[in-house]
Each structure stands twice: as C-alpha cells, then as structure tokens.
Amino acid sequence: MFKPVQIADGIYSVGCRDWDIRDFHGYSTYEGTSYNAFLILDEKNVLIDTVKKEFADEFLDNISKIIDPSKIDIVISNHTEMDHSGALPAVMQRIGKDKTIFCSKMGFKNLKSHFTSPLNLKSVENGEELNIGKRTLSFLETKMLHWPDSMFTYLKYDKILFSSDAFGQHYAGDCAFDDEIGDEIMSHCAKYYANILLTYSSKVQDLLKSVAASGLEIKMICPDHGIIWRDNPGKIIAAYDKWSRQELSKKAVVIFDTMWHSTAKMAREVAKGIESLNVSVRLMNTRKCHRSDIMAEVLDAKALVVGSPTINNGIFPVIADVMTYIKGLKPKNRMAAAFGSYGWSGEAVKILNNEFQAMGMEIVDDGLKVQYVPAKADLEKCFELGEKIAKKIIETVN
Ligand code: FEO
Numbered sequence: 001m002f003k004p005v006q007i008a009d010g011i012y013s014v015g016c017r018d019w020d021i022r023d024f025h026g027y028s029t030y031e032g033t034s035y036n037a038f039l040i041l042d043e044k045n046v047l048i049d050t051v052k053k054e055f056a057d058e059f060l061d062n063i064s065k066i067i068d069p070s071k072i073d074i075v076i077s078n079h080t081e082m083d084h085s086g087a088l089p090a091v092m093q094r095i096g097k098d099k100t101i102f103c104s105k106m107g108f109k110n111l112k113s114h115f116t117s118p119l120n121l122k123s124v125e126n127g128e129e130l131n132i133g134k135r136t137l138s139f140l141e142t143k144m145l146h147w148p149d150s151m152f153t154y155l156k157y158d159k160i161l162f163s164s165d166a167f168g169q170h171y172a173g174d175c176a177f178d179d180e181i182g183d184e185i186m187s188h189c190a191k192y193y194a195n196i197l198l199t200y201s202s203k204v205q206d207l208l209k210s211v212a213a214s215g216l217e218i219k220m221i222c223p224d225h226g227i228i229w230r231d232n233p234g235k236i237i238a239a240y241d242k243w244s245r246q247e248l249s250k251k252a253v254v255i256f257d258t259m260w261h262s263t264a265k266m267a268r269e270v271a272k273g274i275e276s277l278n279v280s281v282r283l284m285n286t287r288k289c290h291r292s293d294i295m296a297e298v299l300d301a302k303a304l305v306v307g308s309p310t311i312n313n314g315i316f317p318v319i320a321d322v323m324t325y326i327k328g329l330k331p332k333n334r335m336a337a338a339f340g341s342y343g344w345s346g347e348a349v350k351i352l353n354n355e356f357q358a359m360g361m362e363i364v365d366d367g368l369k370v371q372y373v374p375a376k377a378d379l380e381k382c383f384e385l386g387e388k389i390a391k392k393i394i395e396t397v398n
Contacts, residue, residue, distance in 0.1 A: 012038065014037055041067065042132045043132060044074055045074070047076070048153055049085075059091065060094055073099060075099060077107055078152065081147060088111070101122070103149065104151040106147075108122075126151075138156060139152070142203075145165075146165055150164050152164060152166070166204075177227055177230050178229045178230065180227070185226070190239070194299035221236065250393050251282070251302060252303035253281075257309065259311065259341070262372065266339050268283065269383045287318055304356075305337050306352050336359075346371070349367035364389050
C-alpha cells in the first residue's frame with residue numbers, strides 16, 4: 001500500500017499512511033492520516049521522526065527498501081507525541097540501541113517519561129547544528145507548537161524544513177506533494193490549523209516573524225502529516241500568517257441542538273436573517289456535525305450564534321461539549337449571541353452568554369429565549385436577531 005517517495009537527492013519520505021483512522025483523539029479524520037518520517041542519506045544516515053507503534057513493522061519495511069535500517073547512524077525526534085515516537089523503541093531495536101536520538105530538552109524529558117526501554121538521548125539547544133557530511137542539520141526550538149517539546153529540523157544544503165506537526169494535514173490520499181493535489185488540500189490544512197494550532201496563534205506569529213527576520217530560505221516543507229510542500233511552501237506559510245492573525249470573514253456559524261425541533265426552527269430563522277444581508281452563514285446541528293468540523297468553520301467566522309434548549313437547568317450536553325472545545329482553542333476577535341427554546345426554567349441563554357464572556361467575545365444581543373414552541377412572532381424575532389448580527393458583522397469586517 002505504500003512505498004518510500006524520493007523527495008530530493010538522497011532524501012526519502014518513509015512514513016506510513018493510516019487509511020482507517022476516523023477519530024484522532026477527538027478530531028474527525030474522514031480521509032485518514034499519514035505519519036511522515038524522513039530518511040537522509042549522507043556520510044551519516046539520518047532518520048527524522050518515526051510513526052505510531054502499530055506501524056513499526058511497515059515503517060521498517062519502508063526503510064529497508066532504501067537501506068538496511070542498521071545503517072542509520074542518527075535519529076532525530078522533532079516531537080514526542082505518540083503518533084511520531086510510538087515506534088521508537090521497536091525501531092531502535094533494529095537500528096541499534098546505542099545510536100543517538102537527538103531531541104529538544106523537553107523532548108529528552110518526555111521520551112524518558114514515555115518509554116521504559118533505555119534510549120540513547122541527547123538534547124540539543126535552539127540553533128545548534130549537526131554536521132552529517134555534505135549536509136548540516138540545524139535545530140529550531142518551537143515550544144508549544146504544539147507541545148512543549150516540539151522542534152523543527154532545517155537542512156541547510158537542501159533548504160528543507162522538517163516541521164513536525166506544523167503545516168500538516170490529516171490526509172492519506174494518493175498525493176504526496178502540494179503540486180499533485182492543488183487547492184483541494186487547503187480545507188484539510190484549515191481544519192488542522194483550527195483544531196490543533198489556533199490556540200497557539202500568538203506563538204505562530206512569533207515564529208513566522210523570527211523566520212522572516214532570519215532570512216531562512218525554505219525550498220520545501222516536510223510536515224509529519226499529509227502532503228509535502230515542494231512547489232509552493234509560501235502558500236501554507238501565508239495561510240498560517242492569515243489564520244494566526246485571526247483575520248475573519250463576513251461569516252457567522254449558527255451552532256445548535258434541539259429537543260423537540262423548537263430550537264432548530266429558531267436556528268433556521270436566525271440563519272435566514274443573517275443570510276438576508278448577504279453575510280455567509282453555516283447552520284450546524286451539533287448532533288449531525290462533528291466538533292472538529294464545527295471548529296473548521298469557526299476558523300474564519302466573525303460571529304458564533306449558539307442555540308440550546310434548557311435541560312435540567314443547563315445547556316444541552318452536546319452543546320456543552322462543543323463550547324468547551326471551542327473555548328480551549330481560544331478563538332479571538334469574535335462576536336456572539338445565544339438563543340433557545342425552554343419549558344419552564346430557561347437558563348440556557350444566560351449560561352451561553354456567561355461562556356461567551358469567559359471567552360472574551362463581544363455579546364451582540366442579550367439573547368432570545370422562547371417558551372415551548374416558537375410562534376410566528378417569535379420566529380420573526382429570530383430573523384431580526386440574525387439581521388442584527390449580520391449588520392454588526394458588516395460594520396466591523398472590512
Ligand atoms: Fe502528530 Fe502532535 O502529533
């Protein structure tokens with residue numbers, strides 16, 4: 001199912017594709033994913049990252065198609081999360097347990113905590129270099145992008161950046177490079193950014209600025225998931241710049257759940273009101289849409305409009321799930337409003353407003369609650385709420 005791909009002279013992508021995975025710790029991966037790892041042949045042969053534990057044999061087979069794994073001299077661990085280091089003990093068994101694994105200082109601690117088998121770890125400083133023959137590797141600390149241990153490795157001779165999780169996508173299709181898939185990949189990239197990196201946007205900005213200031217020339221970006229950026233690495237860098245600035249569109253996401261269709265009726269009227277002023281709207285029922293897909297739509301939306309019935313004096317559990325998820329990913333510069341049907345107590349709107357406030361969102365309206373089934377006049381108010389939100393979006397988004 002997989003063969004190593006040569007990405008430059010003497011450099012190979014040797015990772016594995018996970019065709020089956022549909023839930024990546026709570027992120028919906030409808031098109032699977034890949035665990036990318038890279039082999040550099042030089043005076044010293046280098047392996048950058050490994051794969052999930054379950055793929056260790058397939059991974060070693062891939063490497064064996066290029067060289068005998070025992071001929072690898074050095075391993076680099078850019079990131080210790082288990083999808084990139086799980087196979088490390090099995091791989092070191094084949095490569096040679098005494099071979100050095102270079103990692104960041106936090107990587108050193110993490111790998112020691114994760115594995116009981118002895119590993120010959122050596123931590124590197126930010127900016128430290130390692131000569132491997134005609135090439136030199138340079139290590140770039142990228143703490144919290146997206147774990148404390150994360151780092152990039154830059155190959156000076158070839159001007160290739162091995163970027164760990166950053167600039168990746170959960171995609172396991174036929175294409176290996178950006179020029180093979182074109183713009184189709186960008187929705188995967190956006191979803192990945194929204195769900196994994198949005199919360200670290202200020203750090204992404206710092207990184208992009210420091211890389212620009214250093215004048216680092218990047219001809220190719222090799223992330224640990226998805227396609228390799230060989231044709232236009234600037235495209236994904238520009239996208240990260242936009243997303244991390246949290247530049248937003250004239251767009252609202254109406255997120256709702258419903259008990260006896262009343263909140264659903266309200267949601268549709270709110271959405272109609274938004275759309276009536278030519279503001280883009282997404283209507284997302286939390287029991288039909290996965291939280292990670294909702295987050296992908298939130299990425300560029302100026303407004304979040306959330307509807308929940310009241311149940312047991314609270315909001316619906318699925319809405320609570322989505323709100324907790326969104327809160328953790330820290331979207332900035334958003335406006336919000338709440339609505340919902342209730343039977344006799346009706347706390348949901350107030351609870352949602354408190355959540356918006358805790359997230360630093362501008363509350364556009366006190367919210368709209370309707371007892372039992374919305375009458376025609378109630379639905380007109382929902383439409384008006386939509387219009388009010390749309391007007392505010394138009395006023396604030398250029
Ligand atoms: Fe792809 Fe943070 O692991």
